[in-house]
Amino acid sequence: MSTGRKLVWVGLAVLAVLVLAVALWPSSGTPTVRARTRSLASELRCVDCEGLSVAESSTASARQTRRDIEARIRRGQSDQDIRQVYVDRFGESILLKPSSSGIGVIVWALPVIVLVVGAGGLVLALRRWGRQPRLVATDADEALVAQARAREGSEPDA
Amino acid sequence: MKQHPFRWIALAVGIAVAAFAVVLAVNVSTDPRADSNSSRLLGKAAPPFSFTDLAGKKVTSADLVGKTVILNFWNSWCAPCRDELPALQRWYSTHRDDTDVVLIGVPRDDTSGAIRAAARQDKMDWAVANDHGAEAATLDYATRGQPETFAISPNGVVIAAQIGPVNVSTLDKMAAYGRRAA
Secondary structure (H helix, E strand, O other), X not given: OOHHHHHHHHHHHHHHHHHHXXXXXXXXXXXXXXXXXXXXXXXXXXXXXXXOEOOOOOOHHHHXXXXXHHHHHHOOOOHHHHHXXXXXXXXXXXXXXXXXXXXXXXXXXXXXXXXXXXXXXXXXXXXXXXXXXOOOOOHHHHHHHHHHHHHHHHOOOO | OOOOHHHHHHHHHHHHHHHHHHHHHHHHOOOXXXXXXXXXXXXXXXXXXXXXXXXXXXXXXXXXXXXXXXXXXEOOOOHHHHHHHHHHHHHHHHHOOOOOEEEEEEEOOOOHHHXXXXXXXXXXXXXXXXXXXXXXXXXXXXXXXXXXXXXXXXXXXXXXXXXXXXXXXXXXXXXXXXXXXX
């Protein structure tokens, strides 16, 4: 592989790592009660409305849920404890995002597995294509082409 | 014969996609919100409640230990609540003097004025909560709408739950379950 191509690959790898790092890096500092309340409320389904989270809804039950979440945070409950309270009350369907345990883990894991396998396949394909010798026209090939073009040029247009 | 690695990769991806499809099919074949049709509180300790009713009287779960409590979540603007109102009125008219069973109306997502007006107009003579205690109970009992009705045994366990309008027969059964559990 030429140095230029190697540099391109290294550059792409660095870019991918940077993008992942920015996307996955946890935000610095301890989140405020308000931020935690909003984050948890955005994970819970509004029971009165279709397709809205508790954070987005203005129904009485959503308002009450937000107050309850905030009170629980102030009492020192962890995010996971609060999620579990709501799952125990309403069932898994209260969560807008599937849980990362039990059957829900498939939803999270499978796209990653498919991505990794797909990337592996792509790497193999690129390596295979890279190993194939580049076709170069020989003098005999060029002579054949020249002959063919000369023949076409001498024939009258239909 | 040499197997090409692409065949294995394609096979692996195919198996993964097929497995995903099976899991999805199994889960989608059941209503993902099926748990909204029943209460998860059944058989569990009833969440405590504390209300002030329209007459200004304090009503707490602690004070009602030893009685069967029927909590009816409703509001003034819900049509199914109006549908079940005659059943509640008929049931209450024959049980208002019972000392072992109590009916409490718990408004859900409504204003104090509308609750008071509806209770007066519809002759809801049973206790009707009219403060923030109702909002707390709405959440504690994991209600998803209205009407919803819960029966609490004399020893404080949720023994029955009805999502949707009740009829006299259902209310009688709730009271009977409570007496049996006493």
